[in-house]
Amino acid sequence: MNGLVKFMHKIKPTFSEGGRLSFLHSTFEAFESFLYVPGTVTAKGTHVKDAVDLKRVMIIVVLALVPSLLFGIWNTGYQHDAAFGLGWNFWQMVWYGFVKIIPLYLVSYIVGLGIEFISAQIRGHQVNEGYLVTGMLIPLIVPIDVPLWMLAIAVAFAVIIGKEIFGGTGMNIWNPALLCRAFLFFSYPSKMSGDTVWTGGLSRYLADGTAYACGNGVVDGFSGATPLVHAGQGIQSLESAGISFLDLFVGNVGGAVGETSVIAILLGAILLIWTGVASWKIMASSVIGALAVGFLANALATDATPYLQLPAYYHLVLGGFAFGTVFMATDPVTSAQTETGKWIYGFLVGALTVTVRLFNPGYMEGMMLAILLMNTFAPLIDHYVVEASLNRKAKKVKSLR
């Protein structure tokens, strides 16, 4: 390994100012700082610095996503097996999920990182590690069957319009991964909603009769509808589809790759909260917001409105709520920055999500739009929180005199 460092030092002058390949210096530095912590020393200000850097922070988030990813890989195979009645064993399911998800990751990272490198190069900046997380998130929140070219366009949109035009990681207004999903949703609604997109291989089978493994075809009574769709018709519909609260909690149900298993998401949440990388306040207040609106709906429910009768706590395990709350709403750049603001922001994310679910039967998944909307309003929330705090302080100072 020391030889590698020596080699990097040897070729460094070529990429530094005046070198033959100096126009590639951002790329070189990105690889260099990826391989080893460079021997840069403090020049101004404090002479010692904390060992933590953004790479470490981002790798923690990536780690927190691993349980969801692993579960998602298995669940993709499991759903395919269930749809076609193949009687697969565990490893066959895992292999299927693995084969399905690898292309998504390749597209996500190649397109996304490619744009990051190019834009860093153009602006002479350093390559930021923010995309490590975004690239990890995107395949987990799109349908497994999404065509790769669509994903490529969506990723390009999210990185360029969502991030780079604002100046890169730390400057963006909206969460880039959610922007990617929103782009797909509004541009290609037929591939992003409906009952058939969430089960691996199903859309291809329905289109041209082939799939990775389709056995005797789709099993009788298979609908492909996600639990969220059933939930929209009330708790009875969920139960008659054979989906219990426990199923939703464990996650062996249909949906986007990473969002189904609340257990896996909770493992990630524990890591994020323990390391302090994501705000527990946002997570907690989002849950409170969802429950508040959920209970309110329960109180207002009549027999004519079965969707309002869905017990409030079901909203916590349905659809993308848990995943969005833990990994998306807590994005430190696009969420509220003040501590009080975080409570308000999180509460509204949760409340809006459930509101959309209950009152917009056309599109049940409110999480994406709730977070993007609150991303937009986060600076406003912060503004009022800061103003209030400054006024309070001014009053206190006055009273001391």
Added chain:
Amino acid sequence: MSNIIELKRGLDIPISGQAVQKAKKVIIPDVAAVKPTDFRGLIPRLLVREGDTVLAGSPVFADKVSPDILFTSPVSGTVSEIVRGEKRKLLEVRIKADVEQKSVDFGARKISSMQASEIREHLLRSGLWPALVQRPYGIIARPSDTPKAIFVSAFSTAPLAANLEYTLRDGFEDVQTGINALAKLANGTVHVSFSNENYSGTPFHKLENITPHIFAGRHPAGNVGVQISHISPIVKGDVVWTVSLTMVAAIGRLFNTGKYDVSRLVAVTGPAASEPAYVKGFAGMPLASVADFCNGPAEDIRFISGDVLTGKNVGKDGFLGFYDNQVTLIKEGTGCEILGWAKPFRSKQFSASRTYFSWLTPKKRFDMDTNTHGEPRAFVLSNVYSKVLPMDIYPVYLLKACLAGDIDKMEKFGIYEVIEEDLALCEFVCPSKINIQEILSDGINLMLKEMA
């Protein structure tokens, strides 16, 4: 007795190399320097030439804006070199010391019989006026002002800071005289803050003529700026002064003995110091005289006048700052660590965050070096800074206002309340490796320029 003000937020950096309480040697003056760069925004007017002879207490340069403020030589000898930097900026006036030291006699005086104007005159003439630092901005106090109050912190929480009870153990009388002098300048109000840890044990709790306060908490609880914000926050239009306890003692000595005497016990500390201890030195002493403390080749070691958070890298050939009573020796961290950021364990590294495991070993002291442990990035995490800043301000908002050069916003977010040292810990913990003190410094300089 006043209540204990408890500060929950803060961080004691567990760096190794605490000085043991013994004076290892006496620094014999050889070459000393007076440095205009110790003072923010000072434009000096040189009063000596190379070859001139000076006594300890003779003026070397003056403030161009208020020429009454004199800066005097700590030793008697001959001006050997006038060091200038870019654009002929005056950096150092070096003075070769005589074997036998002689001082200007300013005359011992009794504070009780002096008017405030006489005290002011005395301090200005002797070169001790610059010990008075004004807030806002941390510049030398203006002689024409009468401050709302004067604040003195009787303890330091900075990393490896010199223990003031030890360094001033023979100086109680001087400190009391200094306090009395300050009290006259401030029409009676001198706030002195103590640590709750040794409040009853420290001799300074017997000080008279003061308003005492007790603080509990980690660094920066000992920073006078943090203390002010809890005792009486600075708002626009306020002027308060701060004086370090070391300088209070020097002021007291001036009145007790009639001499400009900036000698002090200096803590030589840091992971690169073998057997860290105290030396009997003085402001402006050459750091080469403590080079024998280094536990490795001096080329690889950074010589810091001050502590690791706010000190200046003056180099082996540099000199101790006017206000400093600490030298920190620390290795330059030029080594590379392969995939360091991805390793699950890095037991030799400290992190205040839980992304590493140093929180498992709270008692451990770390041999820190000057590696930045990462590259500069934009602000990303928002909640790390307030955890180490026990003040009611929004540091990121303030810093962004400084970056934007927006005077109104800087005022609004509290530029009057802070100087660099107060936000130094924010810079230490910043995962984006932003030079927070530099940004704030630029902001303060802009304020000085625009509000003048």
